[in-house]
Amino acid sequence: VPGVTTTMMIAFGENDVKNVEDLADCATDDLVGWVERKKEKDAEPVRHAGILDGFDLSREDAENLIMSARVKAGWIDAADLLPPEPEEDEAVEGSEDGESSASPDETDVAKAAGADTPEETVAEASDALDAEPAAGQS
Numbered sequence: 001v002p003g004v005t006t007t008m009m010i011a012f013g014e015n016d017v018k019n020v021e022d023l024a025d026c027a028t029d030d031l032v033g034w035v036e037r038k039k040e041k042d043a044e045p046v047r048h049a050g051i052l053d054g055f056d057l058s059r060e061d062a063e064n065l066i067m068s069a070r071v072k073a074g075w076i077d078a079a080d081l082l083p084p085e086p087e088e089d090e091a092v093e094g095s096e097d098g099e100s101s102a103s104p105d106e107t108d109v110a111k112a113a114g115a116d117t118p119e120e121t122v123a124e125a126s127d128a129l130d131a132e133p134a135a136g137q138s
Helices: 006-014 020-024 028-032 059-072 104-112 118-131
Strands: 034-036 046-048
Touching: 020 059, 028 059
Parallel strands: none
Antiparallel strands: 034 046
């Protein structure tokens, strides 16, 4: 599975994650840990360690490892992980307060395109379209 290092494999083995299907069966909390909050008013929260505690691994990285294992195990198709294509009637609009209304997927696409925000990507595409002469015009 891409992203799994030798030391991670050792940690997996010590925690009975012996093959790709075992990793695919994990939840994100199994890898990065979780905090349990008690119902009692004065009780301290309890931190439960994950299999990969001590590794510099974000929740998103752990989710990606698990999803990659699920693809490799044949549980899901890699195409299922791609974001759905936007419908034609959806307009890209920024919110009035100046904050981006883009989804995390749109933000990832914008970063991959070299833009800081999805709005920049849209603006660049719009500028490129405006610069091209219309069909039949010289």
